[in-house]
Amino acid sequence: MGMGTLRLYDFLPSGNGYKVRLLLTQIGMPFERIEINILKGKTRTPEFLNKNPVGKIPLLEIDSDKYLSESNAILIYLSEGTEFLPYDPYLRAKVMQWLFFEQFSHEPFIAKSRYLVSILGKPEEYHQLIEQLREPGYAALTIMENHLQNHLFFVNERYTIADISLFAYTHVADEGEFDLHQFPAIIDWMERVKKQPSYISLQEKNMLTFDSITVS
Numbered sequence: 001m002g003m004g005t006l007r008l009y010d011f012l013p014s015g016n017g018y019k020v021r022l023l024l025t026q027i028g029m030p031f032e033r034i035e036i037n038i039l040k041g042k043t044r045t046p047e048f049l050n051k052n053p054v055g056k057i058p059l060l061e062i063d064s065d066k067y068l069s070e071s072n073a074i075l076i077y078l079s080e081g082t083e084f085l086p087y088d089p090y091l092r093a094k095v096m097q098w099l100f101f102e103q104f105s106h107e108p109f110i111a112k113s114r115y116l117v118s119i120l121g122k123p124e125e126y127h128q129l130i131e132q133l134r135e136p137g138y139a140a141l142t143i144m145e146n147h148l149q150n151h152l153f154f155v156n157e158r159y160t161i162a163d164i165s166l167f168a169y170t171h172v173a174d175e176g177e178f179d180l181h182q183f184p185a186i187i188d189w190m191e192r193v194k195k196q197p198s199y200i201s202l203q204e205k206n207m208l209t210f211d212s213i214t215v216s
């Protein structure tokens, strides 16, 4: 890990950003948080694109020349050697299985719907697109529900970054008009996640965080 303080380019309403904030808080690692307002094009400035050519937050600055993007890759990096990532190769790969599931089968539908409905706040304008996100979104939730009917957490009956990753957008799925009431095992699992030590909610700022002032 780098010698200096970690810097996180972030956007407070973002679930992808929240994954990283939650893990850093639970590991007890201080970090500097820089708010990048994605709604005001702040991911499109030459300065930011120079740091992350993909133009997306979250972005972790480990050193002045070491950057890491993709929320789940950041989770793997930060959880290395901690209780949040198993050491056993099969269990590690199982964690990654759920991280890839989150990115391919969950986030593109559940986070997207929340973005259009609650972050952009344009449910009418994007009505048709939101409708198309319903079926694959509910399919992802059903897969989670089936797994959680027999398990406390996603891997090895322990809280890992697989839970952090899937929790981020699942627990606010209602903000994208997904009804979680039909998923009792997910609801129980979300309660278990919220009881983990040093849990913080999505828009909460923790004691270890110091926000830099950004010019907007």
Ligand SMILES: N[C@@H](CCC(=O)N[C@@H](CS)C(=O)NCC(=O)O)C(=O)O
Pocket: 011, 014, 015, 016, 017, 038, 043, 044, 055, 056, 057, 058, 069, 070, 071, 072, 103
């Ligand atoms: N796969 C990426 C997705 C990151 C992402 O979609 N970031 C959004 C906010 S949640 C963003 O920065 N959007 C601004 C833009 O695309 O300009 C991850 O998991 O980190």
